[in-house]
Amino acid sequence: MEVATALTIFLAIFLVVITAKKKMSSHGRLPPGPTPLPLIGNFLQIKSSQILNSLIKLREKYGPVFTVYFGTRPVVILCGHDAVKEALVDKAEEFSGRKTMPTQERFFQGHGVAFANGERWKQLRRFSLSVLRNFGMGKKTIEQRIQEEAQFLLGEFRKTNEKPFEPTYFLSRAVSNIICSIVFGNRFDYQDKEFQALMEMINNSFQEMSTAWAQFYDIYVGFLKYFPGPHTKIYDKLEDIRLFIAKRAKKNRETLDPNNPRDFIDCFLNQMEKEKSNPAN
Structure with a gap:
């Protein structure tokens, strides 16, 4: 009985090794x-x-x-x-190929500029660059936004009364506000609860993707995707961000003027309307 058990275990290990080697060589x-x-x-x-x-x-x-x-x-x-x-x-x-992590693939399913691949990514990239240029990226207008945000940042620095402070959160809010002014059409006050919630959600998602469990999942997704556990927490974090953006997109859709886009979301909604009959999208 013990010999049969040992032989079974040996054969199982042998098959796993052979399968792994074939996968690596492929x-x-x-x-x-x-x-x-x-x-x-x-x-x-x-x-x-x-x-x-x-x-x-x-x-x-x-x-x-x-x-x-x-x-x-x-x-x-x-x-x-x-x-x-x-x-x-x-x-x-x-x-130009873009390989994403399994933790991201399961949620985004190949959509979005950062997570798409192939022809879909090329089209999204062309569209995004065109929109960003229209909103001042690489032009004087984006420089003006940066200078304006720098003044708000200096104001926050002055509030510390020259005492030592951790600058990371101040700087991240400033950079995020410049992005938000393009994506959402407006900057946020640093004390705005909605803005603080967004910053916290983004920070939490990056922290979760950096955990040992998330990295372990990325490596052994073929096995772990069938089991619940700490490696699935990242999806709750990403879902919070998705709901936030979906709420903003709904708000934009309700007040959308196709001839006068206010931000990136408006441009994207217009493009969706133009291509809704295209079976390739």
Whole structure:
């Protein structure tokens, strides 16, 4: 009985190893890198508390472009200005594919400028750049918005009465307000409850995506997606943001003037109306 049990366990482990190896070898030709182990990949070469130092050490051996495996997921590492420029500028078309994390894929399902891919992403990118230019991106008008927001930021600094303070939250609110003025058509007062709630939701979502559980889920999504647990908390955070934006979009739709778009949302609603009969969208 014990021999049969041991044999069963051995066969199960053998099948898992073979499956993992086949999956790793199916990614095609990748840059060189340390040999990954089945299931755990290169975790032995990358210390979780010293990821940057671990990657720098690997660069010394494999060069500025190399591959490491986080579990069964291959990740190509680009080190240094020259490698990044060659990939993202000189060969921008070849590297235009956009791979997202499973934690994001399940929620966004390939939609949105940041999470789309292929032709959908190219169309969204063209549309977004056109709208942003119309609202002053890269022009004097956006400079004026930044200068205006800088005055509000200085006002907040003065309220500290020259006492030591943590600047991160002040700076994040200023940058977010410039983005909000384009997306939502107006800036928020720093004490605005709705604005503070949005900032907290965004901050919480990024913190949750950075947790060990979320990263573990990204690596072993094929197994963990069938089970509840801490790795699913990120979806509650993202849902809060979705509801916030949906509320703003509904408000815009109710007062929409197609001939006088006020912000990015109005432009997007107009574009949706133009293309609603297009079966490709």
